[in-house]
Amino acid sequence: MKLLRVGAPGQEKPAILDADGKARDLSSVVGDIAGDTLLPETLGKIAAIDPATLPELEAGRIGPCVGQIGKFICIGLNYSDHAAESGLDVPKEPVIFMKATSAVCGPNDTVLIPRNSVKTDWEVELGIVIGKGGVYIDEADALDHVAGYCVINDVSEREFQIERCGTWDKGKGCDTFGPIGPWLVTRDEVADPQDLRMWLEVDGHRYQDGSTSTMVFGVQHLVHYVSQFMSLQPGDVISTGTPPGVGMGQKPPTYLKGGETMELGIEGLGQQRQKVGRA
Template sequence: MKLLRWGPIGQEKPAIMDAQGIARDLSGLVPDIAGPVLSDTGLEMLRGLDAASLPRIPDGARMGPCVGQTGKVICIGLNYSDHAAETGAPVPLEPITFMKATSALCGPNDPIIVPRGSEKTDWEVELAIIVGTTARYVPESDALSFIAGYAVANDVSERAWQMEHSGQWTKGKSSDNFGQVGPWLVTRDEVPDPQALRLWLSVNDVRMQDGSTSTMVYGAAFLISYLSRFFTLHPGDIIMTGTPPGVGLGMKPPQFLKPGDVVELGITGLGQQRQDVIADDRP
């Protein structure tokens, strides 16, 4: 089952894809793709609907982040062995964990906004885990059952702010539109093995990243179990699980995004994104 959200920024409505791949409006049936809707009970209720009988969403409607009311975005750094190698960093003995501000989240085709003063805005295709059930001290053997589904994410990063300034990585990860998530939340029953997915990303039609979740150092089940030891995971929380090699920082010489570029990315079975890169000209 594929769930999505559509409409203007801050006014997104819930929707579901029918068997023919047509997006159907869920307004009036559920308040959002969030909270109890993400539980096994909520998802089972949605599966029982006759989706084809629901109104179609308007053609060309904007797609928002595929999950709403996200309380926190937890990111995992250097979680691909081949990505760690390209950056010259050792494979971490435990997951490197940092937060991305929820205000960075946006729709899958919303632009990447290069912040004022940025010279090193970079791309990162990632598998996003969407938490469906409150998780606390979860054993790894049960961890996947706490997941509502998975989505494509672009963990956009400003490398100078992330790595060349003192302090934590958060400030290099949290600018507006540094977190495209979607187009859909694909429920976990349609992803039998989250460690067998191909990820790719292109800039201006040139393939930069082409990897597999099979090279993740710490997989989805481990991450749910590990993170739930330190803080409670709530429905709608997003875990961005790291990126394969091919980021701009790892190139020789490094290559970063500039206004006018076009970024496209996707994950097998989870859909694709497309983003124009623009300058931040807001007051």
Template sequence: MKLVRFGDAGAEKPGLIDADGEIRDLSGVIADIAGEHLHPDALTALSRTDPQSLPLVSGKPRIGPCVAGTGKFICIGLNYADHAAESGMEVPSEPVIFMKASSAIAGPDDDVLIPRGSEKTDWEVELGVVIGKPAKYVAEADAMDHVAGYCVTHDVSERAFQAERQGQWTKGKSCDTFGPVGPWLVTRDEIADPQNLGMWLKVNGETMQDGSTRTMVYGVAHLVAYLSQFMSLLPGDIISTGTPPGVGMGMKPPRYLRDGDVVELGIEGLGSQRQTFHADG
């Protein structure tokens, strides 16, 4: 299934994408795409719903983040060897973990705000993994049983905040709107191999990133198992698994986003996003 949340920010309804690419309203079946409804058993039950029995959503509503109730937005740094190289850093011997504030979450086509004082706002297309069943101390062989599905995430980053000021990376990653998620939550059964998905990103129509999840250093199953050794993963948590090369920071000279720039990005089978960047105040 391709699950979607549509409507005004803060008042989204759950839906699914039917065979014709239309949105069907799921609000009479489930309250939201969140919590217990993300459990694999619940998703299996939901998959038995006939899309034709659901109300057709007319028009072109705003698409919201594809999952609600996200407690943790966990990111993995330097998880593509070629991206680590362009960043001038070594491939890590263990996954690099940092957090993105859940308040950064935005819809896939919402405007992104360039924060006050920013001079180095950058782009990163990433595969997002949504947790469906609680995970604690899970083995890698069992890790995928805890995954509800996948989505596109955009790990927008302010490099000066991230790397040139004191402290950890979080403040360069957590500005409002810096975490577009969606358009869809694609359930795990629809993606045969999350380690073989093409991914791309364009700025003002120019291709900047053109990669594949094949070149991940640490794959999805490893990351779920690894993270579960340090914290409980809960339904609705999102793991953003790293980006391929082609970010602005790695260019010579570096290139960063400015007011009015348009970024488009997508991942094979998971849909695409489009954001216009605007100066925040």
């Protein structure tokens, strides 16, 4: 299934794509694509419905594909070639940082360069959406805790992240720095999350062109690993790192100034398109 949320910010309706790619209203079935809706039993209930029997929603803004996100967990330097372009060693264990949930926005919403920014950058990433919660999850059971996958643009301000002291979070959590969607694609529709093409372009120039096959730590290990340090709950999101081609890695480095258009996508998970503005 491809689940999505349609409507103005704060007024999104839960929806499912039908066979013709039309959004069908799930409001009579679930309150939102969030929390307990992502449990296996609820997803099974949705899967049993013929989307053609549901009202069609008018075309409009697509919101983030998950609502009421409790934790927005990110993994750094999880592609060896991205670590190399950053001038850093491949980590021995996954690097975990958090992105503010206030950064979350729709896949086609405007991304705003924050005030005093000089190094705003892009990162196409595979997102994991947690379904069944858990803590100390065995690696062999980790995929049972995944509701599905989505596209994420982990927008980053490199000066705030690297040069302004402390952890990475201040360069990662600015408003609009977390476009998510367009869809949550349920796990049964993704045969192998470690074999998905991914790409990102700015104003038509392709900067990132990679594959989840080159991740250092795969989806199964990441769900297991993160759960050793915090409980995972339905609707939590894990963003799994980016392939090479970020602005920081260009020679010379290339950063967003405002007025550009970013387009990005992951095979089978849809595409995003964001205009870049300034706060």
